[in-house]
Amino acid sequence: MAGLRDLAESQGVRFGCAVKTDALVQDAAYREAVAREANVLVAENVSKFGPLCPERGDYHWGPFDSIVEFAEANGQTVRGHTLVWHTQMPAWVTEANAEEALDAHVRAVVSRYRGRIESWDVVNEAIADDATPRDTLWRRALGPDYLAWAFRAAHAADSAAQLAYNDYSVEEICPKSDAMFQLAVSLLEAGVPLHAVGFQAHLELAAPPDLGLVRRNLQRFRALGLELLITELDIRIPEPFTEEMRVAQGNLYRALTEVCLEEGVSRMLTWGLTDRYSWVPGFFTGTGEALPLDAAYGKKPAYTGLAQAFSVVSRG
Ligand code: XIL
Secondary structure (H helix, E strand, O other): OOOOHHHHHHOEEEEEEEEEEHHHHHHHHHHHHHHOOOEEEOOOOOOHHHOOOOHHHOOOOHHHHHHHHHHHOOEEEEEEEEEEEEOOOOOOOOOOOOOHHHHHHHOOOOOOOOOOOOEEEEEEOOOOOOOOOOHHHHHHHHHHHHHHHHHHHHHOOOOOEEEEEEEEOOOOOOHHHOOOHHHHOOOOOOOOOEEEEEOOEEEEEOOOOOHHHHHHHHHHHHOOOOOOEEEEEEEEEEEEOOHHHHHHHHHHHHHHHHHHHHHHOOEEOOOEEEOOOOOOHHOOOOOOOOOEEEEOOOEEEHHHHHHHHHHHHHOO
């Protein structure tokens, strides 16, 4: 039976998901589901700075290598996540060595995987919830130009890779997405190699986005010539879970995906594939069941919603 990857491909786009190395190694049903449904993978954790380089100069490539190799064996592309972020950082990076550490890290990681990673989240979550620049070690150490600097460094290491800025709570038109838009405009005006923008889309069924505002938001970023990516989609529902909620969740998966495809989104990735392994219950207490497959790999209405959207929509 056709998987989501085949349906997406028939629309000229890709569907994919975040994957966990441990599950790929230990769980055959997981491997089968990921191979069947996704044609773009991103590592949920193992390509972040801390996990990749816990001690100065000591890179643990193995877990990320195994994801890249799995992808290549299954005809899937890979997104790299992420070079510059304020969490999951190794303790050895400080404000005093930040510039040297980041320069070495970007060069080491991006050049190691040159030609094998289609798209990098160069900078993740640089805008705070109040829409001001986030106060991070990177900004304190390198000043506001650290974003431009990081994009240029990544481009120097792999000139063919797509370079993205990625953030959350920026799907609709709102103060935070306005700030992201201004950021994109100023980076592009300065000639910075910014190619794509990633909308994480960690959504909540109880507070669904206004799809009209999502549409207009996507349109304005596309008008800048940027490629549009949905990078971390999940839609959490509150406990106790009911079938009615699962159906409503499926409807939102479908409606959102239709808008995204109509407005030219080229890649849709969910943050995980199965509720068996999802960050949601641990992070948003009292919620869960956010992904297309249930914990036993059964197809939920969320899955059907995605499949329907990929079947009917013609690309914008
Ligand atoms: C999350 C992972 O899913 C968790 O396993 C980890 O404990 C914390 O990070 N935005 C991002 C992702 O860009 O990297 C985060 O991933 C989820 C929010």
